[in-house]
Amino acid sequence: MEIGILSTTGGKQLATLTVDPSSSLKELKTQIHRLKPYLHPGRQEFRLEPRSKGLEENKTIESIGLKNHSKLYLKDLGPQIAWKTVFLIEYAGPLIAYAWIYQRPWIFYGEEAVSQPMNDIAHVAAVCWISHYAKRILETLFVHRFSHATMPLRNLFRNSAYYWIFAAYVAYHINHPLYTAPCQMQSYIAFGCWTFCELGNFSIHWALRNLRPAGSKERRIPRPTKDPLTYLFNLVSCPNYTYEVGGWVAFTIMTQCLPAGLFAFAGFYQMAVWALGKHRAYKKDFKDYPRGRKAIIPFVL
Ligand SMILES: NC(=O)c1ccc[n+]([C@@H]2O[C@H](COP(=O)([O-])OP(=O)(O)OC[C@H]3O[C@@H](n4cnc5c(N)ncnc54)[C@H](OP(=O)(O)O)[C@@H]3O)[C@@H](O)[C@H]2O)c1
Numbered sequence: 133m134e135i136g137i138l139s140t141t142g143g144k145q146l147a148t149l150t151v152d153p154s155s156s157l158k159e160l161k162t163q164i165h166r167l168k169p170y171l172h173p174g175r176q177e178f179r180l181e182p183r184s185k186g187l188e189e190n191k192t193i194e195s196i197g198l199k200n201h202s203k204l205y206l207k208d209l210g211p212q213i214a215w216k217t218v219f220l221i222e223y224a225g226p227l228i229a230y231a232w233i234y235q236r237p238w239i240f241y242g243e244e245a246v247s248q249p250m251n252d253i254a255h256v257a258a259v260c261w262i263s264h265y266a267k268r269i270l271e272t273l274f275v276h277r278f279s280h281a282t283m284p285l286r287n288l289f290r291n292s293a294y295y296w297i298f299a300a301y302v303a304y305h306i307n308h309p310l311y312t313a314p315c316q317m318q319s320y321i322a323f324g325c326w327t328f329c330e331l332g333n334f335s336i337h338w339a340l341r342n343l344r345p346a347g348s349k350e351r352r353i354p355r356p357t358k359d360p361l362t363y364l365f366n367l368v369s370c371p372n373y374t375y376e377v378g379g380w381v382a383f384t385i386m387t388q389c390l391p392a393g394l395f396a397f398a399g400f401y402q403m404a405v406w407a408l409g410k411h412r413a414y415k416k417d418f419k420d421y422p423r424g425r426k427a428i429i430p431f432v433l
Contacts, residue, residue: 133200135193137164140182140207153194157187164206174282177207190349212282219272222291226299227265233303234258245309253313257306257387260326261299264379267330275341279349298395305391314388322386329379335361336372353418366422367430369411373403374428404428
């Protein structure tokens with residue numbers, strides 16, 4: 133059978149493919165790549181209508197209801213970059229920026245600053261920040277099983293700017309010679325909470341890893357495992373975000389630093405938007421999705 137491939141922008145005919153009804157959309161992407169070498173499969177997205185949702189590439193022609201001479205729209209997602217590269221750049225940036233500013237470079241604080249005493253909490257904060265991003269890099273390399281191999285290159289600049297600028301902003305204030313920490317009791321209790329949230333965040337990432345067989349793109353209903361830190365799955369769909377936000381709130385209380393609070397708030401806003409989207413998708417995709425779970429904040433949101 134023949135399928136016409138049209139561009140989502142302007143409806144221009146890009147190609148006419150001769151396919152088998154059992155061919156997957158992934159195979160169609162390969163055919164298009166052969167005809168138009170600049171359209172790497174990673175930057176192609178098929179849609180039934182120019183503005184409808186992208187189709188999963190493992191779907192077959194017949195399963196999406198196409199017949200002989202049907203039309204399929206192709207969205208060019210633009211140049212792509214591997215997710216792992218993205219995450220490494222995004223996470224190595226804030227780690228390096230913080231570690232550099234922690235040295236009190238003259239360019240930020242002047243020549244004298246390096247010899248002035250540093251508050252103990254500024255040292256603890258540096259350990260927290262650097263170990264958090266080192267953890268994320270290691271998880272990206274060895275724990276996460278992503279379903280998308282690539283993402284649009286343009287997102288890299290936006291995401292990296294967010295992390296790099298916030299890292300420099302927070303580091304500048306906490307490592308400043310005039311920085312004053314709160315009382316030790318407050319800082320050390322908050323440090324305990326921060327450690328708890330980091331462990332919780334890792335436990336959830338580990339549980340999500342084990343939910344997806346290696347090499348697959350399967351998405352299942354996440355449930356608590358034997359690890360008590362995963363019990364939060366009983367209350368929210370994205371407990372890794374809950375722990376992440378908890379960690380940054382604890383970091384803010386530990387340092388009592390306003391820029392850290394702004395970073396926690398910005399992260400919360402972004403993760404809440406994502407969590408609500410994921411929560412909606414779970415409820416739509418799984419009819420037996422546990423009722424009563426919220427998206428990110430137990431009992432609230
Ligand atoms: N501070 C901040 O502003 C900020 C913002 C975002 C993230 N983060 C941190 O970065 C971490 C990772 O972020 P993320 O947005 O990638 O988290 P995520 O969407 O929860 O995904 C984590 C990993 O689990 C997989 N996964 C998720 N749900 C699954 C399911 N139901 N079945 C099987 N696999 C599933 C994901 O695969 P897919 O590729 O299929 O999604 C991904 O590999 C977060 O937990 C958080 O700690 C921080």
